[in-house]
Amino acid sequence: MEALVQLLTDRALQCTIAELGADLSELRVTSVSGGFSRNRRALVSAGDKTIFVKEVDVDVLPDDGETELAWLKKDYEVTRLLQKVHPEFVADWIKLDGDGHVLITTSYASADGWLWRPPAEKSVAERYISAVLAAVRELENTQLTAEMVEEMQLQSFVATELGLDDGIDQVIAEADIRRQLIDNYQILLPEQSKVNQRRCQKMMELLGRSDELADISVRAKRFAKQPEDCFNHSDVRSDNLAFHPQTGELKLVDWNWASYAPQGSGATEFLVDMARHGQDVTPWLEELNAEMLAAFVGFFLVRSLKPPLKPGDNLRQMQALSAAVAYDLLERT
Ligand SMILES: Nc1ncnc2c1ncn2[C@@H]1O[C@H](COP(=O)(O)OP(=O)(O)O)[C@@H](O)[C@H]1O
Ligand SMILES: [Mg+2]
Incomplete structure (x- = not known):
């Protein structure tokens, strides 16, 4: 449980539970490489379903996380827009949840062969x-x-x-x-x-x-x-x-x-x-x-x-x- 709490907060875990239709006890949360921001992020699985979750943790940010929340919203909106004009280059599916604090998308996990480094x-x-x-x-x-x-x-x-x-x-x-x-x-x-x-x-x-x-x-x-x-x-x-x-x-x-x-x-x-x-x-x-x-x-x-x-x-x-x-x-x- 402790490792879980470190990767994502309760808010993101609640969103994930709802999205995967699972219980907290069924969730498997794994860390991902990369990224230079202060966001929390993880892959969350239940059964054979996995999603990627990125969360703005306002507790570690100045200005109540206002800047990072705006960035997360923009990330979401631009992805949605590009799903229409260049779907091949963006996530198939994306959702902004948890009162704008939690971004959930299709998983492109390295375990499935996706490369996140050269x-x-x-x-x-x-x-x-x-x-x-x-x-x-x-x-x-x-x-x-x-x-x-x-x-x-x-x-x-x-x-x-x-x-x-x-x-x-x-x-x-x-x-x-x-x-x-x-x-x-x-x-x-x-x-x-x-x-x-x-x-x-x-x-x-x-x-x-x-x-x-x-x-x-x-x-x-x-x-x-x-x-x-x-x-x-x-x-x-x-x-x-x-x-x-x-x-x-x-x-x-x-x-x-x-x-x-x-x-x-x-x-x-x-x-x-x-x-x-x-x-x-x-x-x-x-x-x-x-x-x-x-x-x-x-x-x-x-x-x-x-x-x-x-x-x-x-x-x-x-x-x-x-x-x-x-x-x-x-x-x-
Ligand atoms: N859809 C995804 N599936 C699997 N891993 C992902 C996905 N999106 C991001 N990641 C992992 O999370 C890292 C950081 O994601 P990113 O969206 O760039 O967040 P940040 O804003 O923290 O830079 C990536 O380098 C990658 O390792
Ligand atoms: Mg990044």
Whole structure:
């Protein structure tokens, strides 16, 4: 029972009981990998039925969880919308329950062969990356009315948020920030793969070169001027998508950042994630939006210095590595 209570609260368990038509004693609750949010999530089974449950736990959040509740609602509404226009890329079934605190969807469990991380085998990884890039490209053409954009809060924000982020300028202006960053990379470095170690080294060198940092700042600001006319998930990472290598099916989840963004934004964020995971992204370098990569550098650098969201999570390390990967890829475009 105790493990149950840790994964989901009573509210979510009640919703699950109703959904599965089971008793509490029949429920099997298992944890899932991935995710950087403070939401609770688990797979819940009764008999031969399994569902995925994600819950906003207002007790661990500031502002009574208002922000996260709005995100959960958006996740739900965008999924519903995409079920009509691109059903192949989203969960077949989704329900917002528990007074808006509990999102329940079809299970795409790793036990059933779904991959929530890049595959180890090279040929599968190639199919995986190609499938995601094709989906992201197709999703870019999603045309929605102004009313829908307004209603689902799909207004563009990526180019300005990233391009006009003052992170890189803070890094340029403040020696203290540069020192902190270098210290962080030094701590991070020993635990990384060879390729990421090299990227961390390169980033530490960059932090000592003001002319090159200034050049990146200029390129980042150009990103803010790109037209934002492509629909994007805006958080395309391996922990937000499931791929089934046997069938080639692909499901994207966690739509709360969805928005109109510059062309290639989805491909760029995904390829940064792939490269960070050690995948060779050489075949897809032309898909990268170089100005977005430049914007990523400062954006992720300053965020990596913030305190962790919750004790022991690796969000800040992920951000530090993302900055280093973005810089490495920028050099290769
Ligand atoms: N439908 C699902 N079936 C199985 N596992 C899922 C499903 N949706 C999400 N997950 C698992 O939960 C993790 C986090 O889900 P996500 O919706 O991205 O939540 P968060 O908002 O916490 O990032 C995913 O990385 C995956 O491991
Ligand atoms: Mg997620």
